[in-house]
Amino acid sequence: MEKFTVHTGRAVPLRHSNVDTDQIIPAVYLKRVARTGFEDGLFAAWRAADPDFVLNRPEYAGGTVLVAGPDFGTGSSREHAVWALQDYGFKAVIAPRFADIFRGNSLKGGLLTVLLPQDVVERLWALVEADPSTEVTVDLVAREVRAPGVTEPFELDDYTRWRLMEGLDDIALTLRHTDAIADYETRRKPWLPVTQ
Amino acid sequence: MARTMAEKVWEEHVVRRAEGEPDLLYIDLHLVHEVTSPQAFEGLRLADRAVRRPDLTIATEDHNVPTENILLPIADPVSRTQIETLRKNASDFGVRLHPMGDIEQGIVHVVGPQLGLTQPGMTIVCGDSHTSTHGAFGALAFGIGTSQVEHVLATQTLPMTPFKTMAVTVNGTLPSGVTSKDVILAVIARIGTGGGQGYVIEYRGEAIRQLSMEARMTICNMSIEAGARAGMIAPDETTFDYIKGRPHAPTGADWDAAVEHWRSLRTDDEAVFDAEVVLDAAELSPFVTWGTNPGQGLPLDASVPDPADFADPTERAAAEKALAYMDLAPGVRLRDVRVDTVFLGSCTNGRIEDLRSAAEVIRGRRVADGVRMLVVPGSMRVKEQAAAEGLDEVFRAAGAEWREAGCSMCLGMNPDQLKPGERSASTSNRNFEGRQGKGGRTHLVSPLVAAATAVRGTLSSPADL
Numbered sequence: 001m002e003k004f005t006v007h008t009g010r011a012v013p014l015r016h017s018n019v020d021t022d023q024i025i026p027a028v029y030l031k032r033v034a035r036t037g038f039e040d041g042l043f044a045a046w047r048a049a050d051p052d053f054v055l056n057r058p059e060y061a062g063g064t065v066l067v068a069g070p071d072f073g074t075g076s077s078r079e080h081a082v083w084a085l086q087d088y089g090f091k092a093v094i095a096p097r098f099a100d101i102f103r104g105n106s107l108k109g110g111l112l113t114v115l116l117p118q119d120v121v122e123r124l125w126a127l128v129e130a131d132p133s134t135e136v137t138v139d140l141v142a143r144e145v146r147a148p149g150v151t152e153p154f155e156l157d158d159y160t161r162w163r164l165m166e167g168l169d170d171i172a173l174t175l176r177h178t179d180a181i182a183d184y185e186t187r188r189k190p191w192l193p194v195t196q
Numbered sequence: 197m198a199r200t201m202a203e204k205v206w207e208e209h210v211v212r213r214a215e216g217e218p219d220l221l222y223i224d225l226h227l228v229h230e231v232t233s234p235q236a237f238e239g240l241r242l243a244d245r246a247v248r249r250p251d252l253t254i255a256t257e258d259h260n261v262p263t264e265n266i267l268l269p270i271a272d273p274v275s276r277t278q279i280e281t282l283r284k285n286a287s288d289f290g291v292r293l294h295p296m297g298d299i300e301q302g303i304v305h306v307v308g309p310q311l312g313l314t315q316p317g318m319t320i321v322c323g324d325s326h327t328s329t330h331g332a333f334g335a336l337a338f339g340i341g342t343s344q345v346e347h348v349l350a351t352q353t354l355p356m357t358p359f360k361t362m363a364v365t366v367n368g369t370l371p372s373g374v375t376s377k378d379v380i381l382a383v384i385a386r387i388g389t390g391g392g393q394g395y396v397i398e399y400r401g402e403a404i405r406q407l408s409m410e411a412r413m414t415i416c417n418m419s420i421e422a423g424a425r426a427g428m429i430a431p432d433e434t435t436f437d438y439i440k441g442r443p444h445a446p447t448g449a450d451w452d453a454a455v456e457h458w459r460s461l462r463t464d465d466e467a468v469f470d471a472e473v474v475l476d477a478a479e480l481s482p483f484v485t486w487g488t489n490p491g492q493g494l495p496l497d498a499s500v501p502d503p504a505d506f507a508d509p510t511e512r513a514a515a516e517k518a519l520a521y522m523d524l525a526p527g528v529r530l531r532d533v534r535v536d537t538v539f540l541g542s543c544t545n546g547r548i549e550d551l552r553s554a555a556e557v558i559r560g561r562r563v564a565d566g567v568r569m570l571v572v573p574g575s576m577r578v579k580e581q582a583a584a585e586g587l588d589e590v591f592r593a594a595g596a597e598w599r600e601a602g603c604s605m606c607l608g609m610n611p612d613q614l615k616p617g618e619r620s621a622s623t624s625n626r627n628f629e630g631r632q633g634k635g636g637r638t639h640l641v642s643p644l645v646a647a648a649t650a651v652r653g654t655l656s657s658p659a660d661l
Binding site: 015016017018020022023026027028030031032033034035045069070071074075076077078079080082097098099100101104105108109118157158159170171173174175177178180181184185188189190191192193194195196 | 211212216217218220222224225231232234235238239243245248250251252253254259260272274275277278281292312313315318323324325339340341342343344346347350351352353355357389390393394420423424425444445446450451453454457489510511513514517607608609626628629630631634
């Protein structure tokens with residue numbers, strides 16, 4: 001996983017609440033078995049149906065910070081939603097609320113999801129709509145989002161922040177505790193079912 | 197200290213706890229399907245890792261599978277590759293798989309309980325958000341992403357930050373014709389699609405206690421639609437009766453020890469939940485959705501709302517967008533909304549009781565002209581049972597299509613899809629834009645409403661027939 005410390009890039013305003021994972025990447029794109037190349041599926045239905053959809057507008061091309069409304073990422077557990085955002089070039093998503101599974105997936109995969117209050121999101125929308133070349137900085141080290149006239153702290157637990165800054169793979173971290181896992185297995189209830 | 201059921205199950209599964217780190221939780225059962233697992237198995241291969249506990253892992257083919265002509269090769273080469281990939285992965289890593297054509301094949305959340313693999317007090321995960329279904333047994337069950345699937349395959353554990361707890365209490369008795377699907381749609385409409393974020397919901401109260409296991413599964417299934425990772429119901433005699441005698445249920449002295457333990461799981465009387473919601477069962481009625489998220493629902497007796505009536509600007513904008521997509525005008529009676537398709541199935545409502553209740557409504561009647569009704573059993577066992585009871589003939593005689601088991605039109609990954617502009621009444625769980633096919637419009641309903649709607653052609657309850 002790529003390390004995340006400080007990222008500065010242009011922002012894309014997505015003025016929708018409840019952006020579900022079926023919108024982020026429709027199910028038809030989930031049939032693939034590869035881990036990369038999902039950028040064509042990102043918001044595929046909205047990109048196809050609406051020429052004015054924000055990702056179709058040239059002034060927002062190359063944006064790397066998505067700024068969305070509340071309850072972003074509701075619905076299915078598909079991690080493809082995170083992969084599609086990353087493959088398209090996004091490094092961070094800012095929203096007032098995220099669905100739990102999407103948030104977990106994003107922080108596992110190195111896509112930084114930043115919780116900011118609705119009024120701050122509104123200010124960021126206004127800024128980047130007035131001037132699409134506006135740059136937004138997402139600073140994980142200082143746990144702060146900065147843009148012209150905006151300096152806002154955000155919360156993220158120390159452990160997740162450390163893991164993202166180090167670019168660490170959870171599995172490798174857990175495998176350091178194999179003895180504890182084996183020990184737990186000796187204490188499991190004897191009647192628990194096995195599949196084989 | 198008094199604890200909730202969720203906290204008890206959590207504590208029993210802590211492998212390692214360290215200050216400033218997530219708890220490392222042991223996972224008792226890992227359910228696997230073709231869509232969210234290929235990249236996880238590939239990750240294991242690349243790192244030269246094995247599956248730690250193939251004996252706590254089981255796979256089935258469900259999301260992608262056709263529901264017709266299942267003995268022929270899958271026509272869509274991309275779907276076929278994904279199914280073949282799961283078969284190779286299961287074989288290479290020693291994971292038990294129930295492929296298409298196998299009598300135990302079906303939707304992963306139907307298969308686990310019917311095999312008796314889902315039991316109280318367990319931790320259960322799957323790369324699918326509707327894993328919350330298994331909470332109906334008093335298990336802590338939640339959906340995970342593909343990175344976590346790989347993590348569980350490799351270590352049989354997950355690092356997790358504790359959830360908060362929410363009690364949803366449904367007092368009283370449900371009126372006739374009101375199902376657990378109506379209860380959960382009403383709960384989601386009340387607390388919103390984000391209302392459960394960060395919580396495990398425990399459903400309690402007289403109306404919940406009176407539900408069958410299958411009806412309880414319907415409620416817990418849609419916890420995720422309220423934003424909650426998991427939903428739980430305390431195990432009781434209904435739970436034990438359901439599990440006893442199933443292929444993987446404990447037997448003999450093990451059964452007695454298990455039941456004794458299961459009884460201890462219920463939330464202590466003095467335990468405090470972080471949030472509480474109370475509903476009166478007597479006030480509930482058949483519920484349908486009018487919008488494009490599961491929180492946008494109303495009683496069937498109501499009319500399409502006017503976005504101008506929403507005080508919250510975000511909700512107003514969402515309602516405007518939803519009505520434009522759904523092609524509905526404010527003030528239209530929901531009973532006057534005409535559908536093209538009725539879908540009976542999914543991990544929410546694809547079990548035998550769902551098929552029975554819909555068949556009772558449809559028996560001796562005909563699906564309305566111009567309406568297509570698709571009946572897709574949740575598993576091959578459900579299909580077999582339904583056929584043994586003659587339900588297949590009831591549906592066929594009414595003009596419905598009787599299919600093989602799978603996720604089917606719930607998410608339209610297989611050929612069962614709505615065409616652009618088509619409208620469905622669907623017993624599934626999500627009415628998102630394009631969920632059942634690009635440009636398709638979905639109204640979420642109970643099996644009873646689905647069946648009555650099929651007969652009348654407009655959103656209806658059996659009382660309208």
